Amino acid sequence: MSTTDSPASPQPGDARSVAGTAAFSKFIAVLQLIADAGTPPNIAKLVAASGYPRPTVHRIVAALQAEGLVAAVGGGGGGGGNTFALGPRLVNLASRSWERSDLRIAAVDALMELRNTTSETVHLAVPSDGAMVYIEKLESPHAVRMASRIGTRVALTSSSVGKAWLATLTPAEREPLLAQAPRVRFTEHTMTDLGAIRDEIELTAQRGYAEDREENEQSIWCYGAAILGADGRAVGCVSVSMPMFRREEDAQRSYIEPLLAACRTIAARLGPVCVR
Template sequence: MKTIQKALDILELFLDRDDEIGLAEIASLTGLNVSTAHRIVATLMKRGYLNQRQKRQKYSLSTKLLQFSHVLSKRMKIRDLAFPILDGLNKMVSESVNIAILDQNEAVYIEHIESNQNLRMFTQVGNRVPLHSTGVGKVFLAHMNDEQLEDFLNGKPLPSYTKNTITDVDKLKHELIIISEEGVGIDDEEREIGVKCIASPIKNSNGGVVAAISVSGPSARLSNKRVQEIKPLIKSCALEISRAMGYQGE
């Protein structure tokens, strides 16, 4: 952990510098001895985060960090495009609405708009949730190819969170087929008793699923009849966001 902190300290030196930095100065500014600084700098160079001009013996940031910026900007684009549509959905259904992305076999919420109801669901932006027991998560699973899905399952047991959590692989796969066909995933108190969720995928110009939106609320309000009423609304909103992302399909 300390080595990681030292590596980050070195990278952050370049945030306020437009010029290159020599090894002795790096060591001085970070409080490291020269040999430790050299070892960490060598690793950062090997991984492509720093460049060195041999004649000058000084270091500068590489363009690799732009890859992180590109990923972040794509996520921000989805959120910015989706927000006004999510806001409209929130007003239509009077329930909390969310948008999530897939990250390392988990769904991560990147936007949340609360319901105006006294009893409402609150989702913290940045929260990570499992895929097999959530509406947004099952939407992501339903649109994985066979290899990706098998890699996710990989013989691992599916954790149970409530009595409704699907832990049988064959049963989960059957539900994923239905989700893929209908374009809607349901969390029927599978992550938390008393909470239901309806989710639908957002697709990019290539037809790939890049995010999912969801409506969540207490089971007492989200009856089966109400869920059926919300399904076409959330599908329509997801398609509208997908269109804004360049998707041309139906």
């Protein structure tokens, strides 16, 4: 074959340079659909969501099960067959990663103090693919608790941690995210108007903390704030969440001041603090 007939040499980062990339992408896509599902999906739902042929989805799910990355968790009802959730091996791998995270290690003591001070549920979150993902959760000592778990993804525009993170970005960084963010109405309180969301982010930036006023979950109120590095950029966000019936009237003293103090403490442990 002449030089002019030779295929182009694969370049670094070119998907063609790795054999099996297309198949791997399908595996990851199905795994992500299972991870993001509000309730464990069955094969029919995965076929509909992925657009892949049913035999392909069957094959992918079977392979993921064999490796412990996905687990069957019961019948789907209505003849839908098994439903699927993340498997123990994947959860274990994720847990090891989060346990070794510098941010999580730096944050753990401050998060415990915040939980003990407020007696409410505390989350540590980081941005991930257009959403926020919880990498740590400390439960409230009260009987009524949050349904979230480590690994839960929450929307940028309706969660307190998402708003807090967006508020640290420049308009040029923020606008593409706002334009692409799915503005799902989780409750009657969820804001879906882009102008109203922009106003909310500006208010968050001015006061230094965010609010989720029953926007992700009915009857749940959250306060969130960013952990800022020395350059003023957020490295993660912290929230404190409580059911509406337990929310103290003096929110500034009960939740906001302890939350901001926790973020400053975590930032100090990571390195020089940027004080807002």
